[in-house]
Each structure stands twice: as C-alpha cells, then as structure tokens.
Amino acid sequence: MKISYFALLRDATKKSHEVWQRPAATLRDLLRDLAAEYGPNFARWILKDGELAGYAIILVNGQDVRGLQGLDTPLSPDSDVFIFPPLAGG
Numbered sequence: 909m910k911i912s913y914f915a916l917l918r919d920a921t922k923k924s925h926e927v928w929q930r931p932a933a934t935l936r937d938l939l940r941d942l943a944a945e946y947g948p949n950f951a952r953w954i955l956k957d958g959e960l961a962g963y964a965i966i967l968v969n970g971q972d973v974r975g976l977q978g979l980d981t982p983l984s985p986d987s988d989v990f991i992f993p994p995l996a997g998g
Contacts, residue, residue, distance in 0.1 A: 909987040911942075916993045920950040935968065936979035938989065953993035963994040 912925040932938035943951035967990040
C-alpha cells in the first residue's frame with residue numbers, strides 16, 4: 909500500500925511517502941507497525957492510549973477514517989493512506 913506523510917510526520921519518517929510491503933488488515937495494525945518502525949516521534953502525533961490522537965487526520969482511499977470504521981477501517985495491499993498530524997494555524 910502507498911502511505912503519504914505530511915508536516916511533522918515527514919520529519920519523523922524522513923520521507924514524504926513510501927510503499928509499505930508488510931500486511932496490515934486494519935488501520936490500527938498499520939499504525940501499530942508504523943509506530944514500531946518510526947518510534948515515539950511518529951507515534952506521539954498519531955496515537956494516544958491506543959486510539960487516534962486528537963486532531964490527527966487519516967484518509968484511506970480519499971475518505972476520512974472518522975467517517976469509516978476509525979482505526980478498524982480495513983486495508984488492502986492497494987490502499988492509499990494519507991496521514992496528517994494535528995495541524996495548527998491562524
């Protein structure tokens with residue numbers, strides 16, 4: 909599956925996107941694996957107590973997971989995942 913990272917997550921992963929080869933049945937599985945791969949600087953922006961952190965936004969195939977099944981959203985090898993950390997502005 910293709911994963912795209914934005915803002916602070918690009919710093920944590922040292923890349924803007926990647927093709928993820930490991931299987932992940934759900935978004936929860938993928939985020940757990942990504943947190944293990946990229947460590948606390950990645951995880952703190954995305955997960956809090958095993959749930960989606962605050963205002964982090966994740967799109968799967970162009971749809972916000974909050975309108976799907978959240979962290980239990982199913983994934984397939986051809987899924988496109990876009991991960992945005994909480995953003996601030998004014």
